[in-house]
Amino acid sequence: MKVNTSNLKSPRTGNAVANQYEIVFTHEQFQTIFFQSYRTIIAKLHINKKGDWAVTLDENDWDYSRTTLRYLRVFLNDYINFNGYTKDIRKNIESGLYKLTNLN
Numbered sequence: 001m002k003v004n005t006s007n008l009k010s011p012r013t014g015n016a017v018a019n020q021y022e023i024v025f026t027h028e029q030f031q032t033i034f035f036q037s038y039r040t041i042i043a044k045l046h047i048n049k050k051g052d053w054a055v056t057l058d059e060n061d062w063d064y065s066r067t068t069l070r071y072l073r074v075f076l077n078d079y080i081n082f083n084g085y086t087k088d089i090r091k092n093i094e095s096g097l098y099k100l101t102n103l104n
Contacts, residue, residue, distance in 0.1 A: 002026040008035075008071050008078075020071040022078075034103075035075040037061075037068045041103040045079055053080055057093070059100040 004024045007016035023034040035043040042064075044056040055076070063069055069086050076082035076089075092098040 008074055011074055011077075017071065020067075020074075022075060033079060035072060037064070037071060040064070042068060042072055043075060044103060045075075047079065055080070055092075055098040056103065057089075057098055057100055058103040060102065061104070062089075062100070 002025070004026070006022055006024075007018070008020040008022055009015065010017050019038045021036040023036060025032045030046060030048040033045045033047070034041050035045075040058065040061050042058050042062055045053060046056075047053045057072075061068070062072065063086065069089075072089070073082065073084070073086075082088075089098065093100060
Protein backbone atom coordinates (compact mmCIF):
# COMPACT_ATOMS: atom_id res chain seq x y z
CA MET A 1 0.00 0.00 0.00
CA LYS A 2 1.19 3.49 -0.85
CA VAL A 3 -0.04 6.68 0.85
CA ASN A 4 0.16 10.22 -0.53
CA THR A 5 -1.18 13.44 0.98
CA SER A 6 -1.47 16.75 -0.85
CA ASN A 7 -3.40 19.99 -0.81
CA LEU A 8 -6.29 20.37 -3.20
CA LYS A 9 -5.65 22.85 -5.98
CA SER A 10 -7.81 25.84 -6.75
CA PRO A 11 -9.59 25.34 -10.08
CA ARG A 12 -9.30 29.07 -10.70
CA THR A 13 -5.57 29.56 -10.03
CA GLY A 14 -4.12 26.05 -9.91
CA ASN A 15 -2.45 26.92 -6.60
CA ALA A 16 -2.53 24.67 -3.55
CA VAL A 17 -5.36 25.57 -1.15
CA ALA A 18 -4.56 25.80 2.56
CA ASN A 19 -6.39 23.39 4.90
CA GLN A 20 -8.02 21.36 2.09
CA TYR A 21 -6.35 17.96 1.61
CA GLU A 22 -6.64 14.75 -0.32
CA ILE A 23 -5.20 11.60 1.19
CA VAL A 24 -4.71 8.78 -1.32
CA PHE A 25 -4.22 5.15 -0.33
CA THR A 26 -3.18 3.14 -3.39
CA HIS A 27 -3.59 -0.62 -3.23
CA GLU A 28 -2.94 -3.16 -5.94
CA GLN A 29 -6.57 -3.36 -7.09
CA PHE A 30 -8.09 -0.09 -5.89
CA GLN A 31 -7.62 3.39 -4.43
CA THR A 32 -9.27 4.91 -1.40
CA ILE A 33 -9.15 8.69 -1.39
CA PHE A 34 -10.21 10.94 1.47
CA PHE A 35 -11.06 14.63 1.32
CA GLN A 36 -10.14 16.42 4.54
CA SER A 37 -11.10 20.00 5.37
CA TYR A 38 -9.00 21.33 8.23
CA ARG A 39 -9.05 18.38 10.68
CA THR A 40 -12.30 16.81 9.51
CA ILE A 41 -12.72 14.00 6.99
CA ILE A 42 -15.53 15.12 4.67
CA ALA A 43 -15.59 12.40 2.02
CA LYS A 44 -14.25 8.97 1.18
CA LEU A 45 -14.04 7.78 -2.41
CA HIS A 46 -13.29 4.18 -3.30
CA ILE A 47 -12.28 3.48 -6.93
CA ASN A 48 -11.37 0.06 -8.31
CA LYS A 49 -9.13 -0.67 -11.29
CA LYS A 50 -12.17 -0.91 -13.59
CA GLY A 51 -13.18 2.64 -12.68
CA ASP A 52 -16.18 1.68 -10.54
CA TRP A 53 -16.53 4.04 -7.60
CA ALA A 54 -18.41 4.58 -4.34
CA VAL A 55 -18.73 7.90 -2.50
CA THR A 56 -19.28 8.15 1.24
CA LEU A 57 -19.81 11.56 2.87
CA ASP A 58 -19.55 12.47 6.52
CA GLU A 59 -23.13 12.63 7.79
CA ASN A 60 -22.41 15.57 10.10
CA ASP A 61 -19.99 17.81 8.22
CA TRP A 62 -20.24 17.26 4.45
CA ASP A 63 -22.09 20.59 4.11
CA TYR A 64 -20.46 22.38 7.06
CA SER A 65 -19.65 25.61 5.18
CA ARG A 66 -19.59 27.18 1.73
CA THR A 67 -15.83 26.58 1.60
CA THR A 68 -16.23 22.92 2.51
CA LEU A 69 -18.87 22.50 -0.19
CA ARG A 70 -16.76 24.33 -2.77
CA TYR A 71 -13.80 22.01 -2.25
CA LEU A 72 -15.97 18.90 -1.91
CA ARG A 73 -17.21 19.68 -5.41
CA VAL A 74 -13.61 20.19 -6.61
CA PHE A 75 -12.62 16.84 -5.05
CA LEU A 76 -15.54 14.98 -6.66
CA ASN A 77 -14.88 16.64 -10.02
CA ASP A 78 -11.20 15.70 -9.90
CA TYR A 79 -11.96 12.00 -9.46
CA ILE A 80 -15.44 11.23 -10.82
CA ASN A 81 -16.12 14.23 -13.10
CA PHE A 82 -18.87 15.60 -10.87
CA ASN A 83 -19.87 18.94 -12.33
CA GLY A 84 -22.85 19.86 -10.18
CA TYR A 85 -23.97 21.95 -7.26
CA THR A 86 -24.96 21.34 -3.65
CA LYS A 87 -28.51 20.48 -4.74
CA ASP A 88 -27.06 17.76 -6.99
CA ILE A 89 -25.05 16.30 -4.10
CA ARG A 90 -28.27 16.25 -2.03
CA LYS A 91 -30.08 14.44 -4.89
CA ASN A 92 -27.26 11.89 -5.07
CA ILE A 93 -27.58 11.31 -1.32
CA GLU A 94 -31.38 10.97 -1.53
CA SER A 95 -31.12 8.53 -4.44
CA GLY A 96 -28.55 6.41 -2.59
CA LEU A 97 -25.74 7.10 -5.05
CA TYR A 98 -23.73 8.73 -2.26
CA LYS A 99 -23.81 7.21 1.22
CA LEU A 100 -23.75 9.08 4.53
CA THR A 101 -21.89 7.82 7.59
CA ASN A 102 -19.77 9.15 10.44
CA LEU A 103 -16.23 9.42 9.02
CA ASN A 104 -14.75 11.08 12.13
